[in-house]
Amino acid sequence: MITLAFTLNGAPATVEIDPADRLLDVLRERLGLTGTKEGCGEGECGACTVWLDGLPVNSCLVPAYQVRGARVHTVESLDPAALEPLLVHGATQCGACTPGVAMTACWIVGHPEILASHSLRELLAGNLCRCTGYDGIVAGVQAALDAGARA
Numbered sequence: 790m791i792t793l794a795f796t797l798n799g800a801p802a803t804v805e806i807d808p809a810d811r812l813l814d815v816l817r818e819r820l821g822l823t824g825t826k827e828g829c830g831e832g833e834c835g836a837c838t839v840w841l842d843g844l845p846v847n848s849c850l851v852p853a854y855q856v857r858g859a860r861v862h863t864v865e866s867l868d869p870a871a872l873e874p875l876l877v878h879g880a881t882q883c884g885a886c887t888p889g890v891a892m893t894a895c896w897i898v899g900h901p902e903i904l905a906s907h908s909l910r911e912l913l914a915g916n917l918c919r920c921t922g923y924d925g926i927v928a929g930v931q932a933a934l935d936a937g938a939r940a
């Protein structure tokens with residue numbers, strides 16, 4: 790076992806990990822933050838999305854030891870009010886993808902300048918959803934962007 794120290798949702802965190810642990814496992818099983826979900830486990834679905842030093846990543850692909858000294862944010866850190874546009878527009882059904890979608894959506898809303906070079910659907914392409922058909926997700930993120938632009 791090795792000791793991992795990093796910043797988790799804005800607070801210092803220290804946890805004993807196995808060198809082979811994935812960040813996803815450490816968050817869910819060692820730290821009890823089960824909001825982050827495992828879908829495919831191989832970097833394709835985005836259900837496990839967290840922010841690492843401010844950028845969305847698939848936590849199932851990140852060796853936990855690599856976040857030593859880094860900043861990690863999980864879905865538990867999001868303001869519930871920020872998720873309201875997703876709910877209002879029907880962006881969730883079974884909910885399996887929703888934490889990952891929320892992490893990507895809130896990152897886009899916080900970085901609207903990225904839309905100068907990428908479409909919303911491109912930016913959301915790393916988060917697969919088997920239920921919604923994506924229209925509700927896109928509409929929800931667009932509504933959040935519109936609200937942010939008006940603020």
Ligand code: FES
Nearest residue numbers: 828829830835849
């Ligand atoms: S569980 Fe990580 S990308 Fe699917």
Ligand code: FES
Nearest residue numbers: 882883918919920
């Ligand atoms: S709401 Fe079911 S996978 Fe997206």
